[in-house]
Amino acid sequence: MTSTLDTCDDAKAARVVADFPILARPTARGKRLVYLDSAATSQKPLAVIAAIDEYYREYNANIHRGVYEIAERATATFEAAREKLARFVNADPREIVWTRNATEAINLVAYSWGSANLRRGDAILLSELEHHSNLVPWQLLAERTGASLRFIPVDDRGELVLDDLDALLRDCKLVALAHVSNTLGTILPLETIVPRARRAGAVVLIDGAQGAPHLRVDVAALDADFYAFSGHKMLGPTGIGVLYGKRALLEAMPPFLTGGDMIRRVEYARTSFNDLPWKFEAGTSNIAGAIGLAAAAEYLNALDLDWVRAHERALTGYALERLGELEPRGLALYGPRDPQRISGVLSFNFADIHAHDLASILDTEGVCIRAGHHCTMPLMEKMGWSATARASFYVYNTRADVDALVDGLAKAARIFKI
Amino acid sequence: MDDDFYRDYILDHYRNPRNFGHLEHPDASADDTNPLCGDRIAMELQLTDGRVSDVRFSGKGCAISQASASMLTESIRGKTLEEIAKLPKDVVLENVGIGISPTRMKCATLGLRVLKSAAIGRIAAWPDEE
Numbered sequence: 001m002t003s004t005l006d007t008c009d010d011a012k013a014a015r016v017v018a019d020f021p022i023l024a025r026p027t028a029r030g031k032r033l034v035y036l037d038s039a040a041t042s043q044k045p046l047a048v049i050a051a052i053d054e055y056y057r058e059y060n061a062n063i064h065r066g067v068y069e070i071a072e073r074a075t076a077t078f079e080a081a082r083e084k085l086a087r088f089v090n091a092d093p094r095e096i097v098w099t100r101n102a103t104e105a106i107n108l109v110a111y112s113w114g115s116a117n118l119r120r121g122d123a124i125l126l127s128e129l130e131h132h133s134n135l136v137p138w139q140l141l142a143e144r145t146g147a148s149l150r151f152i153p154v155d156d157r158g159e160l161v162l163d164d165l166d167a168l169l170r171d172c173k174l175v176a177l178a179h180v181s182n183t184l185g186t187i188l189p190l191e192t193i194v195p196r197a198r199r200a201g202a203v204v205l206i207d208g209a210q211g212a213p214h215l216r217v218d219v220a221a222l223d224a225d226f227y228a229f230s231g232h233k234m235l236g237p238t239g240i241g242v243l244y245g246k247r248a249l250l251e252a253m254p255p256f257l258t259g260g261d262m263i264r265r266v267e268y269a270r271t272s273f274n275d276l277p278w279k280f281e282a283g284t285s286n287i288a289g290a291i292g293l294a295a296a297a298e299y300l301n302a303l304d305l306d307w308v309r310a311h312e313r314a315l316t317g318y319a320l321e322r323l324g325e326l327e328p329r330g331l332a333l334y335g336p337r338d339p340q341r342i343s344g345v346l347s348f349n350f351a352d353i354h355a356h357d358l359a360s361i362l363d364t365e366g367v368c369i370r371a372g373h374h375c376t377m378p379l380m381e382k383m384g385w386s387a388t389a390r391a392s393f394y395v396y397n398t399r400a401d402v403d404a405l406v407d408g409l410a411k412a413a414r415i416f417k418i
Numbered sequence: 419m420d421d422d423f424y425r426d427y428i429l430d431h432y433r434n435p436r437n438f439g440h441l442e443h444p445d446a447s448a449d450d451t452n453p454l455c456g457d458r459i460a461m462e463l464q465l466t467d468g469r470v471s472d473v474r475f476s477g478k479g480c481a482i483s484q485a486s487a488s489m490l491t492e493s494i495r496g497k498t499l500e501e502i503a504k505l506p507k508d509v510v511l512e513n514v515g516i517g518i519s520p521t522r523m524k525c526a527t528l529g530l531r532v533l534k535s536a537a538i539g540r541i542a543a544w545p546d547e548e
Binding site: 352353354355356357360361363371372373377380386387415416417 | 423424429433454455456457458478479480481482519522525
């Protein structure tokens, strides 16, 4: 990576913007759409929209059954999509299970692997910054099995404190961590934690909902047992996600949802189950979603994940600088202040203006940000924030978007007489 | 939402909420949270001869929810619980509802919902959904 990448590649960013039809549509107030909520869901490039459109127009048919031409094409394209996602994270296609989203992928592990492997006295280790989707399933699993929950603490800048990691890992059967914090953007030190967790004998699950869209993921190098992510946050459609799981673990796990397509032979009294990965894909899958997600992965590959990271890092650096100008007027920035430590997410509050009021005023200028607890209520409680405003960046954001955010905040300051 | 939504009197009620705090021995009370955003409001009522003789609210949240609750507390003295239970949503929307977006309607009506909950002794329906 060269340092020039970190000075914002505006020319390439402008070409990227042109790939996203929604960004060319002004808001109802005639403002340019400034979309800074990609941590909630990303926009979709024409390539993804076209791939979904093509499936429905040209070869819509169910998969794994029909022998006619369009059914063969649907099956081949659906399974090719799986291979593309496998390559995207450096896995074997048999280790790629389609789910609705990262949440469903985590629930699959909690119900299937968790219920079969956890006992009273076992511990599950999470961090204090987890999204509810990587907390609630484990709370329920702990209730069902008698296992206990532990948490790696975070410091006041949103970085994990690893001082007591060895003690936390004792008798720990499962470690489930975010790749990137959706609230603060913190990139978790997985390269430090995962090997120690594996040495301690724990199975490791990574919630990659905020990781896979932004950082190059290599599950083989990461050596996590499970990696869960959602399509819609990485330029793909909603309703499709991926659970990567190590083959031996997936083979040994009982099915989660049951029904059609996941079976080998069904008798009235008993059933034998299909091979991986179909064992975990009951019912007709989101075929268009998988095809759309594969188009998104190809689009990201063509952009180059290293460029994506460098672009977001440069933009984050610029945003930290511009938002820093407002600190004397009461802007409080949360999370790590180092663009190297953040993946395109900035959380903040501005003087006594509530985050929802900020979001409403920014909306009048076409600027879309998120306000609230970001599905991390325990973290908010710990930090003492009732709500924060969150701006998040992706491939189609430019410095002009950051400027629009700062101008909108200046407007909010005028309205609130700060 | 409109640009000029945050008028001076809304900011004044947000920064200087009226009847803010707690009663020592409330005769009726309720509290609730807007699950969308986590805004919180509690309402406490004191009754004399069946009518509201004192009121306090407390809470945390955006300018709309807090100003709306503050203004509401200024208009309910002398009312019976039955009258409060029947208050129309316009009682708050006249103050803060102009130009508000549908998703923020809950912010404007949270205080009224909590007040009505205190009056009927259980969680009331959202006023904007009645």
